[in-house]
Amino acid sequence: MINLVREPLIFEISSPGKRAINWPELDVPETKGLLSEVPIREDLEDFPEVSETEITRHFTRLSQMNYCVDFGFYPLGSCTMKYNPKINEKVAAMPGFTLVHPLAPESLVQGNLRIMKTLEKLLAEITGMDAVTLQPAAGAHGELTGMMLIRAHHVAQGHPRKYVLVPDSAHGTNPSSAHICGYTVKEIKSNEKGTVSVEELVKVMDEEVAALMLTNPNTLGIFESDICQIADIVHAKGGFLYMDGANLNALAGIARPGEMKVDVLHLNLHKTFSTPHGGGGPGSGPVAVKKILSPYLPVPVIEEKEGYYYLDYQRPQSIGQVRSFYGQFLVIIKALSYILSLGPKGIREMAEIAVLNSNYLRKSLEGIYHLKYDTPTLHECVFSDKFQKEYGVSNLDISKRLLDYGLHPPTMSFPLVVHGALMIEPTETESRRDLDMFIEAMKAIDREAKENPELLTSAPHVTYVRRLDEVQAARNPVLRWEQKK
Amino acid sequence: MINLVREPLIFEISSPGKRAINWPELDVPETKGLLSEVPIREDLEDFPEVSETEITRHFTRLSQMNYCVDFGFYPLGSCTMKYNPKINEKVAAMPGFTLVHPLAPESLVQGNLRIMKTLEKLLAEITGMDAVTLQPAAGAHGELTGMMLIRAHHVAQGHPRKYVLVPDSAHGTNPSSAHICGYTVKEIKSNEKGTVSVEELVKVMDEEVAALMLTNPNTLGIFESDICQIADIVHAKGGFLYMDGANLNALAGIARPGEMKVDVLHLNLHKTFSTPHGGGGPGSGPVAVKKILSPYLPVPVIEEKEGYYYLDYQRPQSIGQVRSFYGQFLVIIKALSYILSLGPKGIREMAEIAVLNSNYLRKSLEGIYHLKYDTPTLHECVFSDKFQKEYGVSNLDISKRLLDYGLHPPTMSFPLVVHGALMIEPTETESRRDLDMFIEAMKAIDREAKENPELLTSAPHVTYVRRLDEVQAARNPVLRWEQKK
Amino acid sequence: MNYISISDKDKKEMLSRIGLNSLEELFTTIPESVRLKRDLNLPGPLAEAELLEYFEARAQENTYDQYLSFLGGGAYDHFIPAVVDYLSSRGEFLSPYTPYQPEVSQGTLQAIFEFQTLICQLTGLDIANASLYDGATGAAEAVLMAYRVKGKRRLLIPSNLNPQYKRVILTYTKNLDLEVMEIPYDQAGQMDKSSLEEALKVEASVVLIQSPNYFGVIEDLKTLSEVTHRAGALLAVVISEPLALGLLEAPGKLGADIVTGEGQSFGLPLSYGGPYLGFMACKKDFVRQLPGRIVGQTVDVEGRRGFVLTLSTREQHIRREKATSNICTNEGHCALRATIYLETLGRQGLKELAWINLQKAAYALKQLTSIPGVSRKFSGPTFNEFVLEFPENWEKISAALKEKRILGGLSLGQRYPELKDCALVTITEKHSRDKIDRYVDALKEVLR
């Protein structure tokens, strides 16, 4: 329906005197003269005034302008855009969870604490690690927390060290998190297989290096087969191996980071464990550690004694708190629900089918789109626009054209090691029919690139808006609505 | 999004072995040999097999193909397509209501009984009638129930009578309901003002006429100003005045059928009282009666004694039961919630604004579209395509063209007294902006009719499907999917 | 909440465009004498927070949820997958009208087309309508339809028919000069065949059978169909627990001409009796007599598949008093819920669920009848409900069980005086073994 109608901003619909909410009459005597010494707002001028009817229509229409997993295939690489089961939303919305104040006495929130402790334990088992904190609010926040744990250990050893190694294929949050933790980032180049070069690592690893941040499988979808050796090299110099666990969907039930000698990793519940991404969050980025780092975990730590759960703030070596309270509680519920619904066999199947789907796509598009690395891949694969570039068509054009086919494009912004990347992650929830539709669309677009490149460079054609001018947006920023005077 | 993708039938997505639900393991010992003497289904062949992912996508996509009140203006005449408040959905979904078995002992369902009794009382007050039954499942069902009450009374008097009078402008359910109640329908012609002709009524009214079924305001939106006189004429011959209350939105808080000497009427909760129509139901069609007809009300009747509510089946004169149990309980909750949220002033305002909006539309389109009757109207008005017919354009074409403007068309199928009708009912929940958008579209379409009639006769152009072949559908009925052999 | 989108300023400007000075003047066609001169005597307005409180208080007054319930008899407490509520509550499904404009209603129309297909698959018949009000009105519509087809004033219904359905049939037929005759049940709890044969010696339009019937007993449809058809009547089957169709042979395959029933089991909460979902299917030949809306497949001007309401010359908005039924608004959204439910369960899930119900009921039956004095009343095969006979009047036992917060079953004594010591006990997948055992233990205590 939506293509037909241009939806204004709510402020443009607003008119004085309309309202969407009524409050009960004040049931206490009014006190006069309150706030008389305080500067008071004259008015909430230009704040919207609309009816509930208008609110509902506005957001119903806005919603219909969004592509989403509930609508279709969403192969955004590295984002693990799997289906979000509805039962998880239902349990997370139970008033017994949503109405609880975070500072309620522990004795009144045993259910919540048990949920969190249970998820910690299950994540520890899935990752093969010793302890878990659920506090971080998203993946990058988990990275920062993880790096802080590493730093805290080094500090405890007398010296925080200076550098953190990050492969050139890493997600941008890795260097950024290391930086915010006070480290200088040293990039290490990928080798011709698309993985970390052990030789190079040996060269740069020394006692000023606090850690190596490794993504595994890496952002090319390739498993870092030398990981144990890599860990040994890092450990030999007293460094830590940090693993970006955003790609755990490829490994869960198959292999455990703990057994790969990883010291600390974060998980993205909003990826691997199917909590909805919400158009940009909330996420949840638990951090799992080996024993050596557990004294530094953020407070409070959830403890259990004879079936009674409590929050332990008495952790003298703790890095402190990285956010208010205990974590993204409702997201935690959804992730736990997901894991329980799958069980051990289901978790393994999730990884198997994710990898199967990805390899099926890869096989089907090989030769048509360029694959820089022919190393086998797991849950995702990264093509490039090299073949299509000959016709003046970029990964951006291919992506925009996919929109005309009613499909969501792959990731383009990274990994930086592949120029013109098309990073495709189908996930296990996709059907063969959806995979085939995507394959057919990609093939058709390749043909179009040859026959009618203009069709691609001017795409999309049938979306609510056509290609948007991002340069103008940045050059001449309009970041809020303002009343025309 | 939806325009881009053709959504198959679920059966076409199905493939063997997929599933969207798991059941817990059987927790009792299995009994062998059950049903051994009974013919057992070999298989649920061709029943769908899909995952929850596929279910969600299928219905998300299907939903987006629907125009709806949550999306926009829906001026379908006689249908009172007002906004459906979300709080009503929330209260109706409370487990304390949804999980209750209808045959639960009365003592355990006092809340439910109180809700029903309360709504009965409020509807009696709004209509000015003496008693109400909530049992009927929709408007037509209410009509049938009402006619049965009338018949029961006549039977009790010794003679059921033979005829029921129905004006030619009435909704089709009126004659049909009278017929199913065993009556022969006599149509009475509208006069030049669009109302029932008192003279004609006098002519046909006699002691074989059981009742007159009158819609007020009638389906032209015109108030039957002679209603008291009409009632007197009918009553004088021992007949009853039945009022189709589907248009109560024009009267609530303004005037009461009870005071118009109406003997029995039905209400459409799914119209006047804002319960969502659900794409075709459930509705709810309570019937309100004067004392004379209350002995015949369907059983059970909800009674109250000293704050205790109970179901009374001991009503020897009752017509019996017209459906299972007590009515559309969840719909009843929503209607009660709506009435309570409005209060007396709000109910009146609802009628006032509904009539204001309708008159604003009428005034704005007068002269551009033909108005057969210039009698003042209340909550709706009926234009026709007479002017546009000159250019070969019908009400159907105008309606289909409105779809291209992202708007829902008016009612066309009745009243039969206006050829090429465009029956417009805006309701009170619409904003001036929405009314103006509709007015502008109607004006633009009138211009298009003159300048480019083909644009209309071939409309719609931008919907998910274009004009559908209804003749083929009826001539060559395909009423279910079947596996291609 | 506040739903009015017209501000005071709008009001003034709009009135002035119309040429009026006040809202009052909009109503001048209503005679003074009938105009209300006072405010309605209604409570409210309640703010949204107050509404919530009001309904929470009412829900609290319902104490049913504190009882372990074994009630069924036409309304069944089945598990509803979250996806059913989630998807069906989308505004695009809740807030449109009947799909009169097919080009912008393909969602509703395609869903109903799928619903019709599912009903055909379950019933084993050719065509199905888009829904009726409920099982009881479905039964009434079925016998009226058979009458339209056959023209005989005699309609045979079973005495083991759900009493609600029977009452509604009587209400509907009373004014139409029809004769409704009841066929008794036998020791198996099934329709008594010799009585039926006897009754059919006089021509009738239809024999209505409920299966599983009100006693939970599965009828011998094949034999009844032969008897019925031999006498030239139609066989109409009504079903109040259609979950049984996950296991039982489709009635259409056993000879039914019309199958109707209550779809509440398919994803509709109990909701104290409504809204529920009537469904109806029949043989192709009777399509012109089928009541209610029907969705059909067609093509648009570009040849693309689409769906429309069709065969509407059966309906009142075209045919007025000559319509097959007066039904207009039906139970569209309930049919949508049933569609999502059935497609979610799918081929495996529905079969499994039916099997689980069967097994649990068998377990409960065994455990309960192992209590001295408690026995199975009827010998016929059952699905998920059954009639038990107790050593004394059920009302007394029922009251004692209620003291223990158990609702042990439905009384039959009022409608069937011969069954005053009996109760109808219903088991679904929601009854864990533990719950069944609690019932057994409580009953033992009560009977001690």
Added chain:
Amino acid sequence: MNYISISDKDKKEMLSRIGLNSLEELFTTIPESVRLKRDLNLPGPLAEAELLEYFEARAQENTYDQYLSFLGGGAYDHFIPAVVDYLSSRGEFLSPYTPYQPEVSQGTLQAIFEFQTLICQLTGLDIANASLYDGATGAAEAVLMAYRVKGKRRLLIPSNLNPQYKRVILTYTKNLDLEVMEIPYDQAGQMDKSSLEEALKVEASVVLIQSPNYFGVIEDLKTLSEVTHRAGALLAVVISEPLALGLLEAPGKLGADIVTGEGQSFGLPLSYGGPYLGFMACKKDFVRQLPGRIVGQTVDVEGRRGFVLTLSTREQHIRREKATSNICTNEGHCALRATIYLETLGRQGLKELAWINLQKAAYALKQLTSIPGVSRKFSGPTFNEFVLEFPENWEKISAALKEKRILGGLSLGQRYPELKDCALVTITEKHSRDKIDRYVDALKEVLR
């Protein structure tokens, strides 16, 4: 529920297309040595019905709902209109990723653009970002941002800052060679001005103020702003109860350069602490230093308005370690909820709600302090929470109230030993007069 859409047949065919024989072979790049040779030791699988039971059991273990609670201090129990849950739970809002493809993400983008506008309107500043994790990380990001602007290693924070926020600031700054100094509060419960002036004699990047502060007291922002700006530092204001902005002058108008805070009050349930919503606004000049995503307006090739993520050269996916923050996934859906909530309340509703909170808290304060021995601790003006002083250690009183199923307020003694006889009491619109009176009565009994 079951989410896998690949059947066994699909599996086989797909493997064969890939040229493999088994799923195992897909994982050959993983060295044998690290492959898991056993099943994970996890519970489950649980069927959907079992999951529901599991979480219902956990919810039952929470007994918080049996208590009348006056807890606040950074998390507030406000009424959430039904429309907020209804609309925000639509799949189109829940299930997309960050809007990297603007042409098919206009819904999310436009909603965030509206969110940014609302935050600017509330804070009185020029620009706002698309959200941060929560109020505490917002406070940390604010002081780091000020440091990027000003370059002075000294950061001044108030001792009446929410303790959670303080802890997070310390965690974030610890590794960055920054000096965080605490400014004490005065008798009014406000930041002590002379201490601030004294502290500002050494150059600092920022003075952070919480208002209303952790004691519920509204700070004198105007004066603090003058003091701060005179010393060349930036004024950053953090707010944990932004509902107060419905009544209080916008901090931006009183001199704040940066305003950040916790948006939980705006339509997010308490949810035991998360997900919540950090927001941040600042003056236009600092836009390049603002952390987090920003949505901007632009046009498409046909000149139609549209929205995109913009100014991303501040962000890690472009700038990697040189980004203004490492934040990537933020709290988009929470921001959407806040947007729906604020637009539903609108100009009147928000003002009224703030006024109701103010009035109810004033009533509670008056009633509670009318009890002998109970007094108001600080003289500064408050909004909807305040600190009370009791005749003995609060922990004792608190425990006695808990016996009566009342959670009377938050202890302050641990963080502020001088306030061990004090508690922070919070009132919202959800506290009916009756509930407040119940607290008063209970307290009277306890103190008797």
